Amino acid sequence: MSNNKLNNKWNFWIDRGGTFTDIVAKDPLGKFYKKKILSHNPLFYEDSIIAGIKYFLKTKPKSKINSSLINEVRIGTTVATNTLLTRTGDKTCLLITEGFKDSLQIGDQTRPDIFARQILSKKNLYKDVYEIQERLSSTGTILLRLNEFKARNILKKVIKKGYKSLAIVLMHSWKYPKHEKKLGNIAKKMGFKNIYLSHKTAPLIGLNSRGDTTIINAYLTPKLSRYTSEINKKLKNTKIFYMQSSGGLTSSKNFQGKDAVLSGPAGGVIAAVEINKHNKEYSGLIGIDMGGTSTDVFHYEGNYERSLENSISGNKIKVPMLSINTIAAGGGSMISFDGLKINIGPKSAGAIPGPACYGLGGPATITDCNLVLGYIQASNFPKIFGKNGNSYLNINASIKALKLILKKIQKNFNKTMTIEDLALGSINIANENMANAIRHISIEKGHDISNHALIGYGAAAGQHICEVADALNLKTIIIHPFSSVLSAYGMGFAEIKSIKNRTIEKNINTYFNKIPNDFKIIQNIAFKELSADEPSLKIEQVKINKIISLKYENTDSFINVPLKNLSLCLKNFKKLYKNRYGFLHGGKNIIIDHISIEMSIHNKNSNIKTNQIKKNYNVKNNGYCRTFIRNNFKRIKIYKRNKLKFGDCINGPTIIFEDDSSIFIPANWEAYIDQDNQINISKSKKSIQQVKNIKTVDPIRLEIFNNMFMSIAEEMGTVLKNTAYSINIKERLDFSCALFDKKGGLIANAPHIPIHLGAMSESIKSVIKNNKHNMFDGDSFIHNNPYNGGTHLPDITVITPIFISDKKNPSFYVASRAHHSDIGGITPGSMPSMSKHINEEGAVFNGEKIVSQGKLKESKILKIFNQGIYPARDTKSNLADLEAQLAAANSGKNSIIKIVDKYTLSVINFYMKQVKINAEKSIKRVLLKLKNGKYETLMDNGSKINLKITINKKQKSAIFDFTGSSNQVSNNFNAPTAVTKSAILYVLRTLVDKKIPLNDGCLNPIKIIIPKNSILNPTFPAAVVAGNVETSQTIVDTVNCALKVQAACYGTMSNFTFGDKNFGYYETICGGEGASNDHNGTDAIQCHMTNTRLTDPEILELRYPVKVNQFLIRKNSGGKGLFKGGNGVVREIEFNKNLTAVILSNRRKVSPVGILDGDNAKRGINLLKTKNHKIKKLNSSDSINITKGEAIIIKTPGGGGYGKKATL
Secondary structure, three states, X not given: OOOHHHHOOEEEEEEEOXXXXXXXXXXXXXXXXXXXXXXXXXXXXOOHHHHHHHHHHOOOOOOOOOHHXXXXXXXXXXXXXXXXXXXXXXXXXXXXXXXOOOHHHHOOOOOOOOOOOOOOOOOOOOOEEEEEOOEEOOOOOEEEOOOHHHHHHHHHHHHHOOOOEEEEEOOOOOOOOHHHHHHHHHHHHOOOOEEEEHHHHOOOOOHHHHHHHHHHHHHHHHHHHHHHHHHHHHOOOOEEEEEOOOOOEEOHXXXXXXXXXXXXXXXXXXXXHHHHOOOOOOOEEEEEEEOOOOEEEEEEOOOEOEEEEEEEOOEEEEEEEEOOEEEOOOOOEEEEEOOOOEEEEEEEOOOOOOOHHHOOOOOOEXXXXXXXXXXXXXXXXXOOEOOOOOEOOOHHHHHHHHHHHHHXXXXXXXXXXXXXXXXXXXXXXXXXXXXXXXXXHHHHHOOOOOOEEEEEEOOOHHHOHHHHHHHHOOOEEEEOOOHHHHHHHHHOOOOEEEEEEXXXXXXXXXXXXXXXXXXXXXXXXXXXXHHHHOOOOOHHXXXXXXXXXXXXXXXXXXXXXXXXOHHHHHHHHHHHHHHHHOOOOOOOOEEEEEEEEEEEEOOHHHOOOOOOOOOEOXXXXXXXXXXXXXXXXXXXXXXXXXXXXXXXEEEOOEEEEOOOOEEEEOOOEEEEEOOOOOEEEEEOOOOOOOOOOOOOOOHHHHHHHHHHHHHHHHHHHHHHHHHOOOHHHHOOOOEEEEEXXXXXXXXXXXXXXXXXXXXXXXXXXXXXXXXXXXXXXXXXXXXXXXXXXXXXXXXXXEEEEEOOOOOOOOOEEEEXXXXXXXXXXXXXXXXXXXXXXXXXXXXXXXXXXXXXXXXXXXXXXXXXXXXXXXXOOOHHHHXXXXXXXXXXXXXXXXXXXXXXXXXXHHHHHHHHHHHHHHHHHHHHHHHOOOOOEEEEEEOOOOOEEEEEEEEEOOOOEEXXXXXXXXXOOOOOOOOOHHHHHHHHHHHHHHOOOOOOOOOHHHHOOEEEEOOOOEOOEOOOOOXXXXXXXXXXXXXXXXXXHHHOOEOOOOOOOOEEEEEOOOOEEEEEOOEOOOOEOOEOOOOOEOOOOOOOOOOOHHHHHHHOOEEEEEEEEOOOOOOOOOEOOOOOEEEEEEEOOOEEEEEEOOOOOOOOOOEOOOOOOOOOEEEXXXXXXXXXXXXXXXXXXXXXXXEEEEEOOOOOOEOOOOOO
């Protein structure tokens, strides 16, 4: 970059946000200025970027800009993000391989919120989809040539419909793009201008993620190009660069929609890192950008962290983006009281009406709390508020809004609480939520952040940053003088950059020598992109960073390592893998997932000077203000940021005022100005958390502990996912984690897999009962016995007691339940269709101690896995997954010990009791809205589930009576009592319309009657494997229909396994959601007791000897009614070798029922298609010896209709 003093020109770094545009200007002498203006102000200017530049150049509003005064303009923009949110992109059409027209709609089949009564389906960005006759295999073999004649006819239809943008996504084109190229050329010759080919957009394996990325690019890029073109016209002959989501700059000609959705936030990350990364005093950085609506968080430790799989506004994008996590906690987050506890967010007051203090009738928010407590002062803000836009922030409006909430609290709790108590408590909840989000980031990647610095920026960060750091035990905080416009400031530190990726999916040992050729291909593409911006650029002037992404065979979680020689790559991979996951997979092949190259032009702005600090404590304050400190208002000193100089040091409590924000520094914290004019805040004394009164419940503390207990269970899940060996746990996420009290009562169950919800408590209690005098610190136990609290044998529970003060009796327990891929039994995968005895389903654990005072009893575990007629087939995998479960338990144990140290054991026990009471009260509220009901549901095997529900509204209780249900059956559809308990708990939780922890309190008002020796209460040695996955779905439907809240969903998990002695594959297949009052059922979605992911078709074909012929929504399979049931799917898999396949399903004979005169849905169908295309109907549960060339077709049921459709 040229020196300003020599070229006598201005530089502008701009972040155009949704509400404000931030401008950082660097004048010809190198002096910096900042300005914040509204992004939309049509009365005064057309475009905020141009208006901002005119302001600094003193150009009249209607005059043209003199571009000769400008050296360079760098822009971050939310145009792409806002276009996604408002759905205002270009009209887009999708062309995809025949058989996959619904693949992008179905995605991985999971629902985003397992307790949602109305599942919000994915809204497609494309308006139409057409199937293209063509097919390539995973090795590039042409199975079906591109039908060019039919393709042209389709394109003629597309032209007639007026489509402007075309997305082309063909199977396996990431590696074999010949058909995509040919189809693209045909479209080009027919006059299409905006053609987006998936192999160019995202040349990575994964039909769905690559397809979604291509759609987003086709939808956003034309509009983005029009926008940048307008900027270019107004700034002629000016170098203009745009910030990409990856943190690199590019010109308008290379600026694409897929790379623009985090354009603005990326600048803040770059600035925070580049300014502070050379400081050796701390091991890494945590960034926290708190705005009005949300808070963005990032982590840095030596390298920028980028994610390849991203989700923005429900849209999946497979491009490198800076890893930025967003939390729904900002200054505008609304405060509410639900009758039991205080809630912060997720709703925001927005800009209009904004917080109550804006004077426009808005609700109480976090900003109001800060104003009431004096952490921000109205006098420090401009007079731009109120109805006429000429008033200060209105503290009286804040107090009035908080009083409305306070009255509700006092009415429900009869508790003495002040406005200040409510405000401070609300802020504490928000701070804990932010701290929990940061903990999740560190645990996800296995980082130790204890010696990290916390970088605060954004208008609201200064009021919260010290308390967030305190919650995380971080000792250093840094706030830049441009913190309120840091995203704009970061544009100046960014490099012109191009990042390109290429999928490899080959064994590193056999393919490593061929890697240079692959790097050469993507290097040429990246350099071509860079040289388009700088025509005189030479390769020697470019910084090149080559990354190779490695993983273990048949897994999806990869580790990035720098490209070195083979031995160093392997060494670095193993070191990083062990650091993150805690173990290595000995003997398992290491695969090159993909490679990436980062090419950039060095930025001279990134050079930072450092000087020795000499602290000056004799700093004159600029006045005083009244601030709430430790239960009272106190008069504290205030300082103006622009008056502080290098070395100045001040102690809290105090407030530092900036032009557009304020920084509250509590007692026990010290702030000084460092060499870069940043405020450096450090801890001088340890804070002590005190909860004075534990005799009465505090609704604020209740919410904090509520979130804290749930966070422990969720963090355990993160550790388990990261450290697991098997695909079933690591990729399909078939597990759950939970926290329990000293009696084994469930306190918090993370929302992982619904069938596990609440079921673990019985297992814990069984282990406690059988080990009264055999539990010590460092012990762990294993359990899966269906007759002692288990569900089915593959679901293995690991239980760890936690000892605090009493070394003989545990104070708490943590546990995880995970579905192991094989534990023995008569078929691979341990999901037999025809088992009749529990021993045919695998190994049984009955609470044995597997870790004794820290030592793993491996031989004991292996003995149980290997005993019996049908031993486990892969005990190495079992042991690795058990170690992952133990790692999760250790995470939970450490977390609970930390919060006991912070709050004391008595406080934790008190609030554990209160969160159960909270859950109980929530369920009682639901019961008041329900009516008595009864229902009987039939199953394909002739069994029936009979239920009578009696609600006692006076006592706020209910009886669920299953008397009359079928006797225990000879097949494996028997469901242990824990399954019924889970199903009822799940339904009741879905009826609660707010966030509550799932715990034993939910079932306190419920009495469950299940007859002995019935299908819902079998006796040993009945087989139970289908009871967990199939009968559970029927129970949920029976409960919903009895309560008349929802028609039956597809009512099965359609379990499908295939394999031989060398491998096994397992999946559950989605169907249609049952309709409810006020909304239709969702198509092709996992419902009720399951939510496992489905493997992408390209990955499935690469890893296994199969071909996916079709995966479509089964049209008209949902029941009709006033509200229509969702449609099921059609899934056809062809086999390339002889294998054994097993189907375990239901609702093939009995239809999913509609209610209140709604129609039934279509039943499912299982079919075998022979080589000569003959169709043979299969049973609901069947085992088939498949011959090469044959295919299994599974058509899943739809959901029932709700209510009678009106007729004219």
